[in-house]
Amino acid sequence: MLEVKNLTVRYGAFLALADVSLKVEDGQIVSIVGANGAGKTTLINTISGLITPESGEIYLDGQKLTGMKGHEIARIGVVQVPERRKLFPEMTVYENLLVASIHRRAKKERQKNLEEVFSLFPVLRERRDQLAITLSGGEQQMLAIGRGIMALPRILMLDEPSLGLAPILVQQIFQIVQELRKRGLTILLVEQNVKHSLRIADYAYVLETGKAVLEGLGMDVLNDPHTVEAYLGR
Amino acid sequence: MKAVDRQVTFTVVLFVVLLFIPTFASQYIINIGFMVFLYAFLATAWNILGGYAGQHSLGHGLFLGIGAYVSTYLFVSAGITPWLGMWVGAVIAGVTGWFIGYLCFRYGIKGAYFALVTIALAEAAVYVATNIQAIGGAGGLEVPWKGNNFWIMQFGSRTGYYYVALVAAFLGVLLTLWIARSRFGYYLISVRENEDAAEALGVNTMKAKLMAITLSAFMTAIGGTLYAQYFTYMNPRSVFGEGPSVQILLFAIIGGIGTVWGPAVGALILVPIAEITRAELSGSFAGANLLIYGLILVLVMLFMPKGVLGILGSLGKGKKNSPGEIGHEPVGSK
Numbered sequence: 001m002l003e004v005k006n007l008t009v010r011y012g013a014f015l016a017l018a019d020v021s022l023k024v025e026d027g028q029i030v031s032i033v034g035a036n037g038a039g040k041t042t043l044i045n046t047i048s049g050l051i052t053p054e055s056g057e058i059y060l061d062g063q064k065l066t067g068m069k070g071h072e073i074a075r076i077g078v079v080q081v082p083e084r085r086k087l088f089p090e091m092t093v094y095e096n097l098l099v100a101s102i103h104r105r106a107k108k109e110r111q112k113n114l115e116e117v118f119s120l121f122p123v124l125r126e127r128r129d130q131l132a133i134t135l136s137g138g139e140q141q142m143l144a145i146g147r148g149i150m151a152l153p154r155i156l157m158l159d160e161p162s163l164g165l166a167p168i169l170v171q172q173i174f175q176i177v178q179e180l181r182k183r184g185l186t187i188l189l190v191e192q193n194v195k196h197s198l199r200i201a202d203y204a205y206v207l208e209t210g211k212a213v214l215e216g217l218g219m220d221v222l223n224d225p226h227t228v229e230a231y232l233g234r
Numbered sequence: 235m236k237a238v239d240r241q242v243t244f245t246v247v248l249f250v251v252l253l254f255i256p257t258f259a260s261q262y263i264i265n266i267g268f269m270v271f272l273y274a275f276l277a278t279a280w281n282i283l284g285g286y287a288g289q290h291s292l293g294h295g296l297f298l299g300i301g302a303y304v305s306t307y308l309f310v311s312a313g314i315t316p317w318l319g320m321w322v323g324a325v326i327a328g329v330t331g332w333f334i335g336y337l338c339f340r341y342g343i344k345g346a347y348f349a350l351v352t353i354a355l356a357e358a359a360v361y362v363a364t365n366i367q368a369i370g371g372a373g374g375l376e377v378p379w380k381g382n383n384f385w386i387m388q389f390g391s392r393t394g395y396y397y398v399a400l401v402a403a404f405l406g407v408l409l410t411l412w413i414a415r416s417r418f419g420y421y422l423i424s425v426r427e428n429e430d431a432a433e434a435l436g437v438n439t440m441k442a443k444l445m446a447i448t449l450s451a452f453m454t455a456i457g458g459t460l461y462a463q464y465f466t467y468m469n470p471r472s473v474f475g476e477g478p479s480v481q482i483l484l485f486a487i488i489g490g491i492g493t494v495w496g497p498a499v500g501a502l503i504l505v506p507i508a509e510i511t512r513a514e515l516s517g518s519f520a521g522a523n524l525l526i527y528g529l530i531l532v533l534v535m536l537f538m539p540k541g542v543l544g545i546l547g548s549l550g551k552g553k554k555n556s557p558g559e560i561g562h563e564p565v566g567s568k
Contacts, residue, residue: 049433074437095420103437
């Protein structure tokens with residue numbers, strides 16, 4: 001279980017996250033929704049150890065993550081699939097997958113994980129020796145998720161996986177997220193696509209200008225009057 | 235992996251062929267050969283940090299100068315052979331490089347800012363060296379000629395230096411071949427391609443960058459000792475200055491940074507051009523050689539921004555110049 005307790009993050013004078021607390025239970029999909037600038041990416045990057053919080057603590061199964069370095073956090077299994085994918089563009093598809101599984105814990109499982117990634121995304125097998133930069137947007141997102149799986153996550157954090165994708169691909173990505181949970185992964189999903197991500201979420205939080213203003217079961221949050229008014233415009 | 239074996243074979247064959255050049259070539263050609271190998275080696279060293287790890291140092295003269303000064307000072311003052319002094323200089327440069335890297339990377343200095351820091355430190359070294367009388371101050375340091383003796387790295391003809399530089403360049407290329415396929419190499423490339431993503435996937439980016447700058451500085455200092463032994467004279471500006479710093483990276487850029495052979499190919503193209511234009515033109519048209527040299531650089535930059543091998547590599551992988559950005563924005567930019 002991932003636990004975030006009273007997290008506050010500032011960029012200089014700008015308050016990006018104000019006293020945010022949340023929990024991600026094992027085997028669940030937890031969605032965090034909110035508009036642009038609500039602090040969603042900041043939250044993920046702080047959990048990943050790329051940003052140092054002003055105060056607050058983060059735990060994975062009781063182990064304190066705050067204060068650890070980014071790569072250490074990744075190696076114990078808190079893995080991020082970053083916004084806009086952030087692939088290694090001049091590496092091939094295979095090399096991108098390889099780099100993610102190069103540390104000791106993931107290396108043991110490399111073959112198995114590689115097979116799993118290729119079974120989830122057969123197109124990546126076809127494109128194995130192509131440079132990542134030559135992939136289409138949807139393929140790039142698949143590679144980014146595949147790269148995350150190769151790092152042997154205990155919890156996979158997906159930052160805006162549907163960003164910039166055609167509607168049909170958006171559908172596909174959300175199906176994949178559900179498939180990943182079926183295979184036993186714990187998922188923290190950050191999305192601007194409120195409707196889709198709340199529909200597949202076991203539990204959800206709504207972030208607004210750095211504050212968690214609403215939380216509950218995915219469907220409850222989806223049907224909450226505030227959500228409907230602010231995000232769904234019905 | 236087979237392609238790598240083929241490359242190793244090619245490197246070894248090329249090395250053996252080059253061993254025989256001095257048996258028939260003139261001293262003039264051998265001189266050019268030495269310069270090609272020396273600069274190929276230096277640019278290869280730069281390429282580990284600049285090409286693979288993507289941290290562009292514009293101050294590698296600092297490490298070149300440390301290598302040149304340390305081995306020469308030990309030789310002049312204590313009679314220690316440059317064969318030993320070379321390693322002392324390399325270790326000092328490696329530690330210096332590590333320290334610079336630690337300061338920069340610890341505080342998130344990268345890109346153009348890292349380049350500026352390296353320029354500033356190399357420039358500072360010029361003034362530090364100018365003010366140390368024990369190493370000759372502004373007047374510089376001379377390597378005294380003690381006669382043709384392999385054990386003190388002094389040779390009666392240019393052929394001896396040719397072989398020393400050839401071995402250095404050969405080992406440098408082999409090392410790069412290894413790096414390019416090793417876990418270390420993948421770490422470096424992932425840092426270059428997207429540092430935050432690499433860190434978030436479990437790559438110790440700090441350690442990777444520190445290893446790269448330490449190794450690069452270490453090797454560059456070895457090149458500095460060869461430089462000192464061949465030219466037998468150095469002053470603060472000639473080794474620590476912007477001249478050598480820029481030259482080193484030009485070879486890498488022209489040849490293709492981040493490729494195994496790029497730096498060597500860059501040296502192979504540019505050194506003879508520089509030498510020949512200097513020999514042919516500096517008498518009648520003073521400065522014309524630099525004009526032509528500059529023109530060639532501009533043309534390569536314009537038409538082959540990825541360097542000679544960068545172009546070939548792109549063709550080889552069938553890459554198109556299509557989809558532009560794959561998220562080069564910094565993580566947490568909003």
